[in-house]
Each structure stands twice: as structure tokens, then as C-alpha cells.
Amino acid sequence: MNTYLKKFKGQNEQLVPKSTISEIIFAFIGSFIAIGIIGYCTKTYDNLLIMGSFGASCVLLFGFPKSPFSQPRNVILGHFISSLTGLFFLHIVGNDYISMALALATAISLMIATRTVHPPAGSNPIIIFLLGASWDYLIFPTLIGSIILVIVSLFYNNLHKNRSYPEYWY
Template identity: 55%
Template structure:
């Protein structure tokens, strides 16, 4: 039991604080991506904003080199997780256990398909809480994630020492 409890103490050192330049780059990238999604939502009268896109911006602008931040993971992860939530909502209804099963299944499917994107893990929960229709898979999920990635590709490559993405498929 002591060994089990000792694992909860941690012990690693705190990661270093990022350089101010990287903070500013991430701030501006997140601003531009959510501004684009919000502006296009207003202009098109289509819902393109999804709460989990905020966390996606943390990934693609703060940690653009990570596998979780690559377009395949962002778009595929959001799509698979939302699809899973919608399937479970349709089959079982909005219950605590169907929400848990949808989330767990989305995790498994993202792992199997190599499209893990941690922010997308919230999508089945969002689906169960908001009870959207099947069009939620296209707007905001698919189109919104494509817009975020388009901004990430254009913006991240303006930065001298960045190359984004690392891979597409």
C-alpha cells in the first residue's frame, strides 16, 4: 500500500517556463484561429465553434510538433469522437453510462486509428450534454476543425523556426 501511495507524490521537476517569444506566438495563433472560426460562424450563420477547439489551439500553437497536434490527429480525432458520441446518443440516449461508454469508445477508436487528439475527448461529453443532431458532425466538428488546421498551417509556417505539419497522413 505504501508503494501505491508513494506513486502519487510525484517527484519530477516542474517543466521550464517557455520563452516569452513562444508564449506570444501561441497567443496570437490561438487568437487568429478562434477569430477565424468565430468570424466565419457569424458570416455564414453556420455553427463552426466547438468548445474543444480552445484546447486544440493550445496543442497546435503551443506544441505544434507533437503527434497529437498534427492535422490527421486534430481533424480525425474530432470527427471520430463526435461520431462516437452521436452514435451512442442515438442508440442509448443521454445517460451517464452512455456518456462514459461513448468517451471510452472514442478513446479506443482514436488509439486504434492513430488519430489521438486529447481535446477531442471532450466531444462525446459535449454531444451528450447538448443533444445535437447528426449535422453536428459536419458543423461545427468537421468544418471547424478544418478551419483551425488551415489557420495553423498558414500561421505556424510564417514563424522562421517552425515547420507545420510534421505529417498529414
């Protein structure tokens, strides 16, 4: 028990390196552009293209674009798998807290198994249950919105002289 509790103290690892003000501003502008475009498209085309987890996706895409969690396959497939799982459990298994918990756990497991982990996508099953979303939520906003995020990230991140995005596609 004592060994177990000692783990709570942490491993004394170093904090992530401090970001420069220019990196912070670059992430701010990229996130603003990405969510601005998705918001504009949502309003203009009267079709839902945004969901709460996209804000957290922007943290990764524009703040930490080299992270494995920020790569296009992880963003797009992570959101897709997680939303599909949430929709399956909501509409096939049922709308209760056990079904929601199973949807979340299954989505996480599927992302890990398929090597498409995108932590923000972990919230998609919960969002879907809270909204009582229909099956079209898989396309609008999940798939189209995540593709827009990646496209903006491709163009924007590569404007930076010290960035090359993505690290990989497959």
C-alpha cells in the first residue's frame, strides 16, 4: 500500500518546455482561423459543422502539431470512430448512463486498437448522448468538421518556417 501511495507524488519529470510568445501567438491565430472557418460554414450553409471537442483538437493541431495525437489520421479517424461508437450505443444499446459509459470505454479502446487515438475525440460519445444526436451527426459535424480542421492545419502550420505538418498520414 505504501508503494502504491508513493506513486501519487509523481516521478519528478520536467515540465514541457516553455513556449515562446511567437509560438503562442501562432497557435492562437491558427485556432481562431480554424474555428472561425467552421463557424462561418455552419452559419452560411445552415449545417452543423462544429462540436465542442474541436476546441481541444485545436490545442493539439496548432499548439502541438508534432504530437502523434495531432496527425491527420488520428484527428479524422479518432473523431469518426468515437462518434460512430457513441451513435451506435445511443441508438442501438440505449440512452442511459451505463450505455454512455460503455460507449466511451469502447471508443477509447477502438482508438487505441486502431492506432488512431485523438484525446479530444474521447468526449464525442458523451457529447452525442447529451445532445441525443441522430446518425447524420457522424457526417455533420464529425467527419466534415474534422476534415476542415486538418485542411486548415495543413495550410496554416506549413506557413511557419520551423514547422512541417503532418509528421505522417498512415
